[in-house]
Every structure is written in C-alpha cells, then in structure tokens.
Amino acid sequence: MVGSGIKRGTAELAVLSVLQDGPLHGYELARRIEQQTNGALRFTLAALYPMLYRMEQQRWIRGSWGTGANGRRRRCYRLSPAGKKKLAPLRREWAELFRALRRLTKVAHA
Amino acid sequence: MPDWQKLVCRHLSLPLDAAETDEIHAELAAHLADAYESMLREGINNSEAARRTLGLAKDWQDLQRKITLVRSGKDTMTNRVTQLWLPGLATFLLATGILALIQIAGLKPWILGKNSDLPIAVPYVWWLILLPLVGAIGVYLSWRAGGSHRAILLSMVFPVLPYLASILVVLPVSLILDKFIAHNISPMSLILALLGWVLAPAAPLLAGGLITQRFLSRRSSLDAVASR
Numbered sequence: 206m207v208g209s210g211i212k213r214g215t216a217e218l219a220v221l222s223v224l225q226d227g228p229l230h231g232y233e234l235a236r237r238i239e240q241q242t243n244g245a246l247r248f249t250l251a252a253l254y255p256m257l258y259r260m261e262q263q264r265w266i267r268g269s270w271g272t273g274a275n276g277r278r279r280r281c282y283r284l285s286p287a288g289k290k291k292l293a294p295l296r297r298e299w300a301e302l303f304r305a306l307r308r309l310t311k312v313a314h315a
Numbered sequence: 316m317p318d319w320q321k322l323v324c325r326h327l328s329l330p331l332d333a334a335e336t337d338e339i340h341a342e343l344a345a346h347l348a349d350a351y352e353s354m355l356r357e358g359i360n361n362s363e364a365a366r367r368t369l370g371l372a373k374d375w376q377d378l379q380r381k382i383t384l385v386r387s388g389k390d391t392m393t394n395r396v397t398q399l400w401l402p403g404l405a406t407f408l409l410a411t412g413i414l415a416l417i418q419i420a421g422l423k424p425w426i427l428g429k430n431s432d433l434p435i436a437v438p439y440v441w442w443l444i445l446l447p448l449v450g451a452i453g454v455y456l457s458w459r460a461g462g463s464h465r466a467i468l469l470s471m472v473f474p475v476l477p478y479l480a481s482i483l484v485v486l487p488v489s490l491i492l493d494k495f496i497a498h499n500i501s502p503m504s505l506i507l508a509l510l511g512w513v514l515a516p517a518a519p520l521l522a523g524g525l526i527t528q529r530f531l532s533r534r535s536s537l538d539a540v541a542s543r
C-alpha cells in the first residue's frame with residue numbers, strides 16, 4: 206500500500222491520465238483508478254471530490270451534468286486542453302522521480 | 316435502497332449558495348448510489364454493501380471542510396469565526412461595556428426584595444433598555460458574514476452565555492469543591508441570579524435581534540425579487 210503523502214502527489218496525475226481515455230463521472234473515475242493501480246490508489250469522497258473541484262478551478266478538467274443510462278443525473282469530467290498540456294510535464298516529473306528512486310535503491314543495495 | 320441524497324444532505328451542510336450546494340449533494344449522492352449498486356451486482360448483500368458504501372464517506376466533517384475550502388476559498392473554521400465567534404465576542408464586549416459605563420455613571424439598579432425574606436435581585440434597568448441594540452448588532456454581524464439561523468441566534472444571546480455557564484456550572488461546582496465559597500447560598504438566590512443575569516437580559520437581546528433578523532430577511536427577499 207502506498208503512503209498518503211505519495212498518494213496525494215500522484216492522485217492528480219492518476220486523474221488526468223485516466224481522463225485522457227475519455228470522460229468519466231466521479232464514481233467511474235475512482236473505480237478505474239483503483240482497478241488500474243491494483244487497489245494501491247483508493248479514493249474516499251473526501252479525497253476525490255475536493256481534488257476534482259480544485260482541478261476544475263485550475264481548468265485542468267471540465268465538469269458537465271448529464272443523465273446516465275439508469276436515469277440518474279451525473280456530473281461527467283473530461284480533460285481540458287490545459288489539462289492535456291499539464292499531463293505531459295507531470296508524467297516526466299514523476300518518471301524522473303521514480304528513476305531517481307530506483308537508482309538510489311540500487312546504490313543502497315550494492 | 317438507502318436514500319443517499321437524504322443522507323448526504325443530512326451530513327453535509329455547506330456555506331455555499333443553494334444551487335451550488337444542491338449540485339454537490341446530488342453528485343455525492345450519485346457516487347454513493349453507484350458504489351452501492353455496483354456492490355450489489357458483485358453479490359454483496361444489502362447491509363454489507365450499505366456499510367461499505369458508508370465507509371467511502373467515513374469523515375463527513377473532513378469532506379465538508381475540504382469542499383468548503385476549495386469552493387469558497389474559506390475554511391469552515393474561518394466561517395465559524397466570522398459568523399459566530401466575532402459577532403458573539405462583539406455583543407459580549409458591548410453588553411459588558413455598557414454595563415460598566417452604567418455603573419461608572421452611577422446609575423442605580425433596582426433593588427427588588429429588599430424587605431422580604433427572599434434574596435434580593437438587582438436589575439440594571441438602563442442596561443436592559445439598551446440590550447435590544449446589542450442583540451441587533453450581533454444579528455447584523457452574523458447575518459452579513461452569511462451565518463446560519465443557529466449562528467445568528469447564538470450571536471444574539473451570546474452576552475448571557477457566560478453568565479449562564481457560571482450560574483449553571485461554575486457556581487455549583489465551586490460549591491462542591493471550594494471551601495471558601497459561602498455554602499448558605501440558597502436555591503432561590505440561584506434562581507434569581509438566573510432570572511436577573513440570564514433570562515431578563517436574554518429577553519431584550521432576543522427582541523432586538525429577532526426584529527433585526529426579520530427586517531434583514533425581508534430586505535434580502537425583496538432584493539431577490541427585484542433582481543429576478
């Protein structure tokens with residue numbers, strides 16, 4: 206299980222990455238991230254929605270209301286052009302961090 | 316199926332406008348309903364699915380604080396300070412200041428029950444006359460900061476709360492623990508203290524406050540009608 210500090214930093218990357226495949230509502234988004242990370246990233250309401258609202262304010266994602274197949278009203282989030290731009294450098298930063306950590310652990314084990 | 320909308324509305328009170336609050340409630344309720352239905356589809360029984368769904372929202376206060384912080388840019392703590400504690404402190408200082416000025420000016424209180432066997436009561440009439448103004452100021456300050464009905468009511472009667480606490484809690488506890496306090500204080504004098512320092516001032520505070528609240532809510536509803 207990943208610690209909460211790392212989770213906070215990776216959560217935004219996870220949301221942006223998953224939304225790159227298409228618009229999703231909050232529950233689907235949380236479920237998709239949980240499945241794709243084998244349960245390492247799991248969201249409560251208090252972790253997910255304030256983050257989505259913040260990302261919406263930053264204009265990285267856009268939310269719009271629609272009606273689902275079961276007639277329930279849902280708010281769907283999609284990646285905005287600003288979010289797409291944000292995703293690439295964010296991925297690079299995290300990849301660099303993980304490479305650095307791998308090097309560090311290799312040195313430590315050597 | 317549990318009424319998720321009702322549950323979210325009950326647990327999540329947000330200091331945002333009604334439309335925005337409704338949207339957030341609807342979104343969170345839809346999330347919980349989806350989670351619950353998905354668990355039922357996976358073969359989990361009703362009660363276990365409900366329990367696990369509730370686990371997604373285990374800390375409502377945290378959720379409320381975070382959403383408020385993001386959506387209004389203010390923490391609930393900041394809201395509570397501006398809507399309750401500051402108006403309350405202002406009314407308390409004002410009421411205490413007026414009472415102190417009355418005493419410094421040498422205006423005598425009424426002394427009731429001087430010639431009877433009952434303990435005496437000393438109401439400061441000028442203080443009671445001026446207290447509606449204090450209640451009105453408390454209401455205005457809390458209302459302006461977007462206070463709820465409860466915050467407005469508490470700001471209105473805030474000056475009597477320390478007296479109430481001292482009469483109901485501090486004095487009885489002191490009587491038990493402190494050997495220097497006179498133990499011949501009769502229940503009647505406690506009742507008179509409650510009447511003179513809590514109920515009597517609370518009445519004009521409420522009178523001034525409620526009139527002001529009515530005036531302000533009528534004015535804001537007129538503004539709302541005018542802006543349509």
